[in-house]
Amino acid sequence: MDEFWFFKVVNLFIASLFLVGAWCSRKGVGVWLNPASILFLFWFLYTALPLLAAFEAPVNPLALIYILTFCLAFSLSGLVFSWSKAFALNDLKLNAQFYFDGGLYSLVFYLMAVFSAIMIFIGVLQQGISIDQVIENPISAGGVYAGKRYSGEIVSSVYAQLGLQASYCTAILGGLIYGARSHGRSRKLVLVFSFVPALLVMAMQSAKGLFFFSIFLFLGGILVTRIYNKNYTLIDAKGFRSLFVCGLLVLPVVIASFLSRGIYQLDDLGQVLNRLRFYLVTYSSVHLPAFSDWFSERFLGESLMNYKHDYLTGGFYTFMSFFQLAGDNRELPMGIYDEYYTYGDYVKGNLFTIFRGLINDFGLVGSVLFGFALGLLCNMFYWHLLCKRESAFAVVFFIFFVAFTYQTYIVSSLTWLTLPFVFLIQWLMLSCLIKSKIR
Structure with a gap:
């Protein structure tokens, strides 16, 4: 001892x-x-x-x-x-709003969010899960999907891949737009739409990885806008309050995702709490x-x-x-x-x-x-x-650096083929958006 x-x-x-x-x-x-x-x-x-x-x-x-x-x-x-x-x-740079808001940014962002949500939904239906199951009991549907994933029964789907790619792009654009705007209701709408695809995946597939990775892509975008706004703090008192509130809102969603793995079928409250503790410790601290x-x-x-x-x-x-x-x-x-x-x-x-x-x-x-x-x-x-004033590559690199660093407690982020493709797509997309905004 x-x-x-x-x-x-x-x-x-x-x-x-x-x-x-x-x-x-x-x-x-x-x-x-x-x-x-x-x-x-x-x-x-x-x-x-x-x-x-x-x-x-x-x-x-x-x-x-x-x-x-x-x-x-x-x-x-x-x-x-x-x-x-x-x-x-x-x-010497102009502020972040000049580079990362207005113009085509909002249109592309909302289209990506809606497109991603539709593709994710179709991808779930392709696994033999009915619309009625998803609507009536999403927790149960998520458990079915998770069971198929762990048993290797997931059918490869181009729709699911498109939804996944678009969800990453949505989180990145959302972070840039959210950070570039100083106030307004539209800022809260951007926050919600940034995570709609990831929340759908967490609810319908009982998968939390995309949601947490999206959070740090979003935060990476905010940090980029802080650099353009000459604000070099990582977090302040207002940021702490916002994180605390968001954490309180997210916790029930995460717990619901754990419940979809069969916990909701347990009758004894003690067993439920023990199982939840097991999942929380395993996902946060086993590494x-x-x-x-x-x-x-x-x-x-x-x-x-x-x-x-x-x-x-x-x-x-x-x-x-x-x-x-x-x-x-x-x-x-x-x-x-x-x-x-x-x-x-x-x-x-x-x-x-x-x-x-x-x-x-x-x-x-x-x-x-x-x-x-x-x-x-x-x-x-x-x-x-x-x-550099408008280096899309450096912007995307820094955003992915933040998200990749978050994921170091798990494994190298370059394990998955999806992420290099997302990086390339986001680099090209952001280059076009910045150039169109400057013109």
Whole structure:
């Protein structure tokens, strides 16, 4: 017991160092709104939350030190840029409303939202789920869809893919328009329409990934508009209040999605609450103890589980979508990894963070060097975003950086072929919209 509490205190101390890293990056760049601070703050949350929510699960401090080292390597590349010059050039830009609102923006945004919702609805119907099922009991319909997904019975559908692609674009455009507008009822309408496709997927398919990814695409768009408006804060008091209210509104929807997985059929309230706690802990906190256990076995030979190890796979797990485009057809489980880390009654899952794939791909030292190179790339496009007046590529890159960073607690976002295509489509679309607005 003494050893457990010792490691718990040590781990919480290491988690606090991510906040220190975010502050140091802020001092180096001059503002909080920079790639390194964003990465450090995400990983403060992704270490502190599991250490508290999955309190009983052991975590090896060495695994935390490795993640901290990766984030530090990522941040060091920021030292090579002249940030004062970049911010001086950014001061010469017009505000965000000029670039990201009015003109065709609203028309394209609402058309994308409606188109996405229709395609998603048709895609669900193609799985043999009737309109009556969806309307009368969407929770039950979502459970049926989830069952088909886990049993491999989902029929490939071009409608579902179109709906998915359009939903990402809707969230990105929504974030840009919402951030560019200062006030008005239309701003609230943009907020609602931005998440209609993702909410439909969560209700009718019992899938939450799209919704949370859309949130961070939306927030990435807002952060871009803050840069154009010369407001370099990540969040303020008003933002905290808005997040709290949105969280209260979203929580019942998330719980309803969990209920669709059969919980609503349980009669005992205690069983329902225990099952909900299991899902909440599993989805928010299993990644850290699971990665720690895998890390311990690979480098120390100490683990609660037995894992399959890959050695220096040359980027396959990090850039899987590009390998597949090049014709790599190696088979993997649906969740990338088929080992399920289990500890106690509430901690179970196969989320091992992006770092398991990075270490498999490049080794322990190589993955840290990769972190430096990745930081150099992200800081370069952030610098480009500050210096250029209408760089659609830099805008889209930064938005996806925010969303990809959010997803690092799960796996590399480049695992899925959908996202590179979305990036390309959104880049071309935004280029046309900005050019039409300037004309």
